[in-house]
Amino acid sequence: MESGEKTEILVEDLSIGYGSNVLMEHLNFEVKSGEIFCIMGGSGCGKSTLLKHIIGLYLPLRGDILIEGESIVTADESRKRAIMRRFGVTYQGGALFGSMTVAENVALPLQEYTDLSRDEIAKRVEEKLKLVDLSGFGDYMPSELSGGMRKRAGLARAMALDPRLLFFDEPSAGLDPITSADLDRLILRMRERFGSTIVVVTHELDSVFTIADRVIMMDKKARTIVASGDPVELRDHCPNRLVRAFLTRDGLKREMRDVDVREVE
């Protein structure tokens, strides 16, 4: 499915950080409708922090974030919650509520925001669990699931209200390559079936080349975005040597070796 021309998320001159500690500044990018957009960068550069700013959990130091044309930064509490209801977010560990079964977790947004009957909710929950290949696991507690299953259950919950925007925070973290590839296929399936706009925070190259339409690359030292565009284009033609190296496993190893040698010299 091709991404549309409508801008779903617009980030304008954003600076993020904690207190006086600036993590990233002058961030500018947009995410188009139906696009799978990856936020990349080394560990600790602020990828997940940026995601938490986009979904309205943190306030930026400066700049603005527009969701479907509406600022989530300046919105009041009730407006912000209304914007947030358009999101589906899956967190690194799944963030399922440990005191509820998987089915109860998925049912929670439906109970909160719809007037569906108990039977209708149960039916909808089963549909969502089937979508993420977890049929029959509704009565399990989150602690009884594997890491990959927890993330898929988290995705089922995120999909409960059929959101237009889906966010994934490190979906591959802690997963083996096969489970990780399954999750990538699931992300692509979500886009194909529902036309969702998807933002993924990751540094897994396999995932990036499998799912991403466009990426931005953040750099800890530069404290900003150092490259953006099609991942294959960036890997092959980006003028920034470190970006090319990051997007090539062998290149990165060579780069690291050279850095080590330079440091020794």
Place this chain on the structure above:
Amino acid sequence: MAEPASAGTWMQSFLAALAGPVIFIGRVASIVPLMRQRKQLRLRETAYYLDLCGAKSLPIVLAICFLMGLVMAVNGEIQLSKVGQEIFVVDLVGFAVLKEFGPLMVALIATGRAGSAFAAEIGTMKVDEEISALATMGIRPEAYLVLPKLLAMLLALPVLTVFGDAAGILGGMVIGVTSMDIPIAAYWSRTVESLDYMTFLLGAAKSFAFAVVITLAGCYYGFVTRADAQGVGRAATSAVVASIFLVVIVDVIITILYSFIGY
């Protein structure tokens, strides 16, 4: 001039430390009206906390209050026997238990059981990003997590206080009957004579204030838990220490207020 600067810095840190709890209390206060909506009451969660804070705390409340009444009677007997007024042990135990020690001991037990549990539970949810998940579902975490606990504590603590009061008086009665040879019926009628309903009601009324303080302190420290290895443990400890301190402060304030109306 170093001193004004350090005083300024101290005041700045003090105000900064105060800002978090004040904002939290404001956020909780803003969701209290939601309690009128049945959906927001979350009866299942409220029942769970009622069981945790109430039913499961009852044995320890009964045991401690009984022993406290017993100790108070023993000490009262020793002192009052010096002036030949042992019978006033009944008044002493009844008044002290109903007005002061019953509600206070129940609050301290609830602090250890519920306050620390609230902080640990919310802290763990924060570390596991469950609170972020709630927020991004458009659900106010305070409404979802604090209201059921607050409601359960407001229901459980006064009831536990009544049981604690009864156990304390029973403890005093055991000493009165066994050590001071006061017949049970005489001990009971003296207790009823010496106390009035207001003493009981004013004592029990304190438990509502204690319930609010313990719940807010426990939940607050849960919400500010740091996502590191010691974070949850530290939150639980801080919740207990702060709750005990605040319960005693609130007790002092209420006692002073009661003194204005002659109680």
